[in-house]
Amino acid sequence: MPYENRIPLGHDNLSLSRLVLGAWRLLSGPDRPDADSVAKLIEGAISIGLTSFDHADIYGNYGVEEVFGAGLKRWRGKRDAIELITKCDIMLTTDARPTNRVKHYDTSAAHIRTSVERSLKNLGTDYIDVLLIHRPDPLMDADDTARGLEDAVKAGKVRAVGVSNFLPWQFDLLASRLPFPLVTNQIELSTMHVAPLTDGSLDHAQRLKYPPMIWSPLGGGSLFTGEGAQELRVRKALSEVAAELGNADISAVAIAWLLRHPAKLIPVLGSLKIDRLTTMATALDIELDRQQWFAILKASSGQDVA
Secondary structure, three states: OOOOOEEEOOOOOOEEEOOEEEOOOOOOOOOOOOHHHHHHHHHHHHHOOOOEEEOOOOHHHHOHHHHHHHHHHHOOOOHHHOEEEEEEOEEOOEOOEOOOOOOEEOOOHHHHHHHHHHHHHHHOOOOEEEEEEOOOOOOOOHHHHHHHHHHHHHOOOEEEEEEEOOOHHHHHHHHOOOOOOEEEEEEEOEOOEOHHHOOOHHHHHHHHOOOOEEEOOOHHHHHHHOOOHHHHHHHHHHHHHHHHOOOOOHHHHHHHHHHOOOOOOEEEEOOOOHHHHHHHHHHHHOOOOHHHHHHHHHHHHOOOOO
16 A cells, blocks of 8 residues: 555554544434444444544534444444544534533633543543644633643543644644644645645644644535536546546545645545445555646646646
């Protein structure tokens, strides 16, 4: 395979699988999955190399962690064979959080402590492998936020911490208050959304040598269903490259386009179907050459690079 199967995070001997299963859609179907079906999903993902599972406290109206935790309890494997990632600080207005009068963020140490305890209970685990601050908070007191993160690590409840959707200077502010590194920044990037290639996010990651996690790596599905000019151009370019590669699946080509970047990106896959995950995992066997990569970039932007 041209790519590593695991990516080290540079802290506490921790690494993630090169592709991560995102659990946010676990409660999006018409039926609530039972513990056996979630355990089967976990085992199926592991069987194709996806040992890392991405969560957030808010997913499924604050319900996904608990459902996943029930499946994890039913699963027969060992806890140290997988990695659990979760996020906190978004406060939704919902019946599940009746005291929230307006959607807001909370990066206070007190909230981090509360959120960590709740996630541990919901997931049925003694520790979280990676805790991420979900969104930048304009009221973030960097010292207080860092204190909450440091306390969680010192207590052994969290192995490593990172951020999500942070710009480089927001990342640097929080990092400046911590005695250990932020191990990742989970950002949006796909063939449909290429801003991080030029906004400094990936340059920042390479400079500090942390691997970014990537959410919505397939453009939220618009890549396959959208009928706008960009979607049609990108779909055509992916299909042409897929044909050059021996009729590869275009979703795998889109993932391989991300894997080609030297910042060692870690895509978070949103499908919960093992057959689709298996197909997307074939991206690990695809290595695009420079001209194929730039042809897809050209299709996304609608023009040649300058």
